[in-house]
Amino acid sequence: MIDKKQIKKEQIMQCALELFALKGFYSTTIPDIAASVKMSVGNMYNYFKSKDILAKEIIKYISGYLGKKIREINEQDISTKEKTRRIIEIYFQTASLKPEMIDYFLRIYLSTREVFREGCEGMICVNEFVTEIMIYFEEGVKCGDLREQDFFSAFGLFMGYLGGMVFLKGENILPKDLDEYVDDISHNIYKALSAD
Amino acid sequence: MIDKKQIKKEQIMQCALELFALKGFYSTTIPDIAASVKMSVGNMYNYFKSKDILAKEIIKYISGYLGKKIREINEQDISTKEKTRRIIEIYFQTASLKPEMIDYFLRIYLSTREVFREGCEGMICVNEFVTEIMIYFEEGVKCGDLREQDFFSAFGLFMGYLGGMVFLKGENILPKDLDEYVDDISHNIYKALSAD
Amino acid sequence: MIDKKQIKKEQIMQCALELFALKGFYSTTIPDIAASVKMSVGNMYNYFKSKDILAKEIIKYISGYLGKKIREINEQDISTKEKTRRIIEIYFQTASLKPEMIDYFLRIYLSTREVFREGCEGMICVNEFVTEIMIYFEEGVKCGDLREQDFFSAFGLFMGYLGGMVFLKGENILPKDLDEYVDDISHNIYKALSAD
Amino acid sequence: MIDKKQIKKEQIMQCALELFALKGFYSTTIPDIAASVKMSVGNMYNYFKSKDILAKEIIKYISGYLGKKIREINEQDISTKEKTRRIIEIYFQTASLKPEMIDYFLRIYLSTREVFREGCEGMICVNEFVTEIMIYFEEGVKCGDLREQDFFSAFGLFMGYLGGMVFLKGENILPKDLDEYVDDISHNIYKALSAD
DNA sequence: GATGAATGAGCTTTCATTCAT
DNA sequence: AATGAATGAAAGCTCATTCAT
Numbered sequence: 083m084i085d086k087k088q089i090k091k092e093q094i095m096q097c098a099l100e101l102f103a104l105k106g107f108y109s110t111t112i113p114d115i116a117a118s119v120k121m122s123v124g125n126m127y128n129y130f131k132s133k134d135i136l137a138k139e140i141i142k143y144i145s146g147y148l149g150k151k152i153r154e155i156n157e158q159d160i161s162t163k164e165k166t167r168r169i170i171e172i173y174f175q176t177a178s179l180k181p182e183m184i185d186y187f188l189r190i191y192l193s194t195r196e197v198f199r200e201g202c203e204g205m206i207c208v209n210e211f212v213t214e215i216m217i218y219f220e221e222g223v224k225c226g227d228l229r230e231q232d233f234f235s236a237f238g239l240f241m242g243y244l245g246g247m248v249f250l251k252g253e254n255i256l257p258k259d260l261d262e263y264v265d266d267i268s269h270n271i272y273k274a275l276s277a278d
Numbered sequence: 279m280i281d282k283k284q285i286k287k288e289q290i291m292q293c294a295l296e297l298f299a300l301k302g303f304y305s306t307t308i309p310d311i312a313a314s315v316k317m318s319v320g321n322m323y324n325y326f327k328s329k330d331i332l333a334k335e336i337i338k339y340i341s342g343y344l345g346k347k348i349r350e351i352n353e354q355d356i357s358t359k360e361k362t363r364r365i366i367e368i369y370f371q372t373a374s375l376k377p378e379m380i381d382y383f384l385r386i387y388l389s390t391r392e393v394f395r396e397g398c399e400g401m402i403c404v405n406e407f408v409t410e411i412m413i414y415f416e417e418g419v420k421c422g423d424l425r426e427q428d429f430f431s432a433f434g435l436f437m438g439y440l441g442g443m444v445f446l447k448g449e450n451i452l453p454k455d456l457d458e459y460v461d462d463i464s465h466n467i468y469k470a471l472s473a474d
Numbered sequence: 475m476i477d478k479k480q481i482k483k484e485q486i487m488q489c490a491l492e493l494f495a496l497k498g499f500y501s502t503t504i505p506d507i508a509a510s511v512k513m514s515v516g517n518m519y520n521y522f523k524s525k526d527i528l529a530k531e532i533i534k535y536i537s538g539y540l541g542k543k544i545r546e547i548n549e550q551d552i553s554t555k556e557k558t559r560r561i562i563e564i565y566f567q568t569a570s571l572k573p574e575m576i577d578y579f580l581r582i583y584l585s586t587r588e589v590f591r592e593g594c595e596g597m598i599c600v601n602e603f604v605t606e607i608m609i610y611f612e613e614g615v616k617c618g619d620l621r622e623q624d625f626f627s628a629f630g631l632f633m634g635y636l637g638g639m640v641f642l643k644g645e646n647i648l649p650k651d652l653d654e655y656v657d658d659i660s661h662n663i664y665k666a667l668s669a670d
Numbered sequence: 671m672i673d674k675k676q677i678k679k680e681q682i683m684q685c686a687l688e689l690f691a692l693k694g695f696y697s698t699t700i701p702d703i704a705a706s707v708k709m710s711v712g713n714m715y716n717y718f719k720s721k722d723i724l725a726k727e728i729i730k731y732i733s734g735y736l737g738k739k740i741r742e743i744n745e746q747d748i749s750t751k752e753k754t755r756r757i758i759e760i761y762f763q764t765a766s767l768k769p770e771m772i773d774y775f776l777r778i779y780l781s782t783r784e785v786f787r788e789g790c791e792g793m794i795c796v797n798e799f800v801t802e803i804m805i806y807f808e809e810g811v812k813c814g815d816l817r818e819q820d821f822f823s824a825f826g827l828f829m830g831y832l833g834g835m836v837f838l839k840g841e842n843i844l845p846k847d848l849d850e851y852v853d854d855i856s857h858n859i860y861k862a863l864s865a866d
Numbered sequence: 867g868a869t870g871a872a873t874g875a876g877c878t879t880t881c882a883t884t885c886a887t
Numbered sequence: 888a889a890t891g892a893a894t895g896a897a898a899g900c901t902c903a904t905t906c907a908t
Binding site for chain 6 (some may be wrong): 699
């Protein structure tokens with residue numbers, strides 16, 4: 083029973099996620115979402131008590147998804163350089179296969195402060211993802227591959243760079259496919275973060 | 279006479295800019311803006327025909343402001359390394375002194391697609407700023423300081439990184455002041471972009 | 475269920491019809507109509523997507539009503555002279571019992587072009603009514619009672635005349651009741667249209 | 671001096687007349703009219719104290735214009751039959767050369783009751799025109815050409831018929847030019863009104 | 867007389883949320 | 888759990904009219 087409810091919740095989140103990413107938070111209405119899930123408006127409120135709460139659950143869901151992917155990389159026995167590359171690959175892959183996720187992250191979560199202010203203070207709602215990046219970084223430092231520096235400076239570089247690229251792709255400004263930038267970007271980032 | 283109208287327009291833009299950056303585009307109402315300018319709602323429409331148009335004028339205004347600042351750097355006779363540093367300084371300085379500008383850029387312009395789709399295709403509305411970054415980059419390449427690579431990859435790195443840092447600052451996640459990251463970031467970026 | 479919705483739509487149309495006819499299209503507000511139906515403003519929009527659409531549905535509704543009445547006359551086995559008289563009677567009767575209908579026709583539909591331009595091109599929205607008048611006229615010609623002439627000249631005479639009388643009545647200019655003019659008018663029209 | 675003011679008033683009335691006839695009373699704004707007269711909004715109010723008053727002055731102006739035309743016919747020494755024809759000709763001519771006048775009469779004056787209720791009770795504002803039609807009719811009766819009947823029944827026939835035709839023309843429904851209907855219509859009307 | 871910036875009430879429409887069924 | 892009609896507050900925008908210059 084409890085499972086069934088969870089499945090329905092995820093269906094709603096997936097539909098809402100796509101619509102939010104596509105049209106923006108305010109331009110997506112609850113009836114829009116309900117229609118997309120093929121469910122009545124009233125019933126939606128049995129699963130999520132408000133539009134804001136739905137938005138917050140979605141960002142947690144995305145953070146969990148990405149966190150898991152990176153954890154898998156962190157657990158592999160490979161060089162920091164290789165890890166760096168694989169994280170970038172996973173990020174771009176997600177941007178390619180599930181563009182709504184990265185879009186939601188960049189355009190909804192990062193920009194719609196009013197909505198996430200309460201209940202997502204700090205980076206609570208995005209915790210799983212940030213933690214894994216932190217682990218990647220700390221292990222890189224520990225084994226001497228990465229230069230010791232403020233984590234957030236490194237994080238800003240990493241995530242800002244990747245986010246920036248996906249953004250440009252989304253605007254149809256990039257001449258090439260994201261994959262084709264992986265070499266350049268890996269090189270740039272590793273060069274910036276590495277110890278030597 | 280025409281000057282007086284221009285001055286009023288800029289007053290409105292400044293007030294709207296602050297409110298949009300603070301509360302978001304949709305959570306800021308025209309009455310909010312009117313109250314902030316101490317002007318009647320109706321009269322606002324004598325200056326900007328719609329909320330959307332106001333939003334677009336603001337981003338052009340910001341782009342012009344930042345473009346001018348970077349042009350001043352580009353025109354100086356200093357090394358690419360030094361230019362890189364100064365651009366970062368200017369960006370962070372702006373984020374510090376006029377935080378609403380960078381915020382607007384990151385949170386409103388980049389995220390509220392529905393609004394900027396028509397009339398800001400490609401990067402038209404942000405043209406002045408992008409052009410100066412392009413000049414910085416091309417001159418760096420020409421004089422052998424920067425590695426020749428896809429401009430947008432470099433642009434994504436530069437702007438994504440800086441944007442990411444300002445973002446983290448805005449979320450009160452950064453332990454230190456933005457200025458204190460200038461060394462690290464300059465180093466990281468220049469290392470990533472430089473020819474050797 | 476679908477019936478219930480249809481009934482409510484007709485209730486709204488009837489209330490709106492009365493208000494429009496009484497106060498004019500622009501001087502009747504949606505809140506006015508909602509109050510008259512004892513319904514919330516928002517809910518009105520679950521039945522009619524806009525004020526304009528409501529206005530168009532109303533004219534179709536009236537055209538259907540009058541068309542049906544005239545069809546019943548057309549189907550009767552009586553002389554053209556008698557048909558003429560009965561059409562006039564029906565028209566005046568309607569003007570008497572449901573004055574809002576004729577008023578709406580004359581004062582809203584015929585005059586508020588901006589509203590009916592799109593969606594009511596030609597005489598689409600008033601089709602059922604015009605068709606029946608056309609049948610009356612063609613059958614009269616076929617059986618030799620009416621003189622063959624341009625249909626629209628005949629239509630202009632017939633409808634203009636009747637409309638003009640109702641208008642004068644509405645302005646409280648006519649000294650007598652509309653019924654009392656039936657003889658005169660029947661005579662005038664039939665004399666004008668008849669073959670001899 | 672007083673003349674100059676009168677000339678300006680007529681210029682405004684002519685411009686307003688055209689706009690009202692074209693776009694309707696409510697869809698024509700004071701700024702629209704001001705722009706059309708090439709005059710400031712504020713100054714317009716030096717000539718007409720309100721939009722409503724302007725509308726009322728216009729209908730009086732039209733009534734005067736048409737009244738004068740018909741008076742000229744009434745004063746001629748011709749048969750009632752010929753007078754009937756000439757009135758129709760004048761009406762159609764006006765509809766052709768100054769379509770805004772007839773349009774204003776039919777679509778604004780007759781339909782926008784809210785506006786004309788106060789100050790145009792009965793037919794005050796249209797007095798000059800109606801009086802001349804009355805004279806035409808009474809003289810026709812006096813000399814035995816027209817059947818004695820209720821004046822308003824005759825008036826409704828005459829004006830309703832002509833108005834209906836112009837209406838149909840305005841809707842682009844009439845296959846032929848208005849002039850070409852003069853014979854038919856003269857015949858129909860005279861037949862309906864005449865004594866034999 | 868002339869200007870046009872300024873006012874503010876009022877309009878249509880939207881939409882998150884509730885609630886009777 | 889499920890429906891979707893109903894609510895009503897609030898949004899963006901318009902426009903007749905006024906008023907300082």
